[in-house]
Amino acid sequence: MSTPLGRPTALITGATAGLGASYAAHLAAAGxxxxxxxxxxxxxxxxxxxxRERHGVQVEVLAADLAQREQLAVVAARLGDAARPVDLLVNNAGYGLKxxxxxxxxxxxxxxxxxxxxxxxxxxxxxxxxxxxxxRGRILNVGSIAALLAGGGHYxxxxxxxxxxxxxxAKDLRGSGVSATVVLPGYVHTEFHVRAGMKGASGPSRAWLNADDVVTDSLRDTFAGRLVSVPSPQYRALAALLGVLPRSAVRAAWRLGSRKAPSNARTTSPATSPATSSPAPTARG
Structure with a gap:
């Protein structure tokens, strides 16, 4: 087992805010x-x-700016420490950039x-x-439905x-006992826009997801060994549509949608906002 108490260990990047904080809380509650x-x-x-107080688990902290190679190497070394194995990696850190x-x-x-x-x-x-x-082991990468958007900007x-x-x-890991999953959510209620200095993001209210729901769905799919997790019926339908539409049509729709004003004053996740954001690099958790 991963710890003297027999508990598995998860390493989460960007763990103090947004989806990262929700992943940390859910996984700690699960032991x-x-x-x-x-x-x-x-x-x-x-x-x-x-x-620690709420869930009685061991929590190790690693302060690191993942844009700095020497600091990233420290996190990589922690993942490779055979004496303290990590059972689940959640690659969540991210931020928007206009x-x-x-x-x-x-x-x-x-x-x-x-x-x-x-x-x-x-x-x-x-x-x-x-x-x-x-x-054995599992890797969960936090992507975005924006991954399917042709012409959606640098994000x-x-x-x-x-x-x-x-x-x-996932192809390279087949048969190894290790799985890889990517989650593709859309707009998620978190503090992302506040931290990034953004005014908001476009999209109707029904497009907004709850962070806990995204985390619950993606962890379920991760532990089931599924490759792609798309939380919520509306985003699964959108992903299916984006998968069959010509990329030229997707680009045209994205240009039209990006001109619309925000319709929800709450905030979105750094790892899941289909829109780009302000240039403030302080938003990367």
């Missing part, structure tokens, strides 16, 4: 010890103490890439190596990479 990762050390400690691919600041675009794409690759690789050696492009990466990883 997982945790390794929680985020940039804000003080907030990590507050989160850890709350989880930067044009044509004329945006390349430094900001590179940081966005490093957190939403490169960090996912590095941590998947570290976790998979350790898990395959033990013959959509990066989430498209996460989807393709998870599909390829």
């Amino acid at each position: 997982h010890d945790l390794v929680i990762v985020a940039r804000d050390g003080a907030r990590l400690e507050e989160t850890a103490e709350r989880l 930067q044009s691919l044509a004329v945006g600041q390349i430094e900001l675009l590179e940081q966005h890439f490093d957190v939403l794409a490169r960090a996912v690759l590095v941590l998947c690789n570290a976790a998979a190596k350790a898990m395959v050696a033990r013959g 959509a492009a990066l989430k498209g990479y996460v989807l393709a990466l998870t599909e390829s990883l």
Whole structure:
């Protein structure tokens, strides 16, 4: 077992806010010890103490900016520690960035890439190596329905990479006892827009999901070994539609939809907003 008490261990990135905080709470309630990762050390400690008190689990904190390679390497090394195995990796950290691919600041675009794409690759690789050696383990990557949007901006492009990466990883893991899952939610009520300085996101009220529901559905699919998890009937229908429509039609619909004003004042998840956001890099958990 993963701990002296026989509990499995989950490592969650971006664990102090949004979907990451919900994953931490759900997994702790289910009896997982945790390794929680985020940039804000003080907030990590507050989160850890709350989880210990409420659920009686062990919570280890790792303060790390995943855009910094040396700090990312520390998290990867923790995943590879054979003496303290991690049974479940939740790659959740992310943030929005309103930067044009044509004329945006390349430094900001590179940081966005490093957190939403490169960090996912590095941590998947570290976790998979350790898990395959033990013959068991699960990897959950938080993607977005935006991954299916042609012309959806840099965020959509990066989430498209996460989807393709998870599909390829699952193929390589076949028969190893290790599974890979990607969750593709849409708009989720979290503090994302407040932290990113955004005014909101477009979409009717029925498009908004509850974070706990997204987490419950995606964890169920992860432990069932399913490759793709799409929470809620409306987003499953949308995913099916996007899968058959010509990409030119999807691009046209996205251009039209992105012009509409926000219809819901609450906030969305950094890992699930189909829209791009403000350039503030402070939103990456």
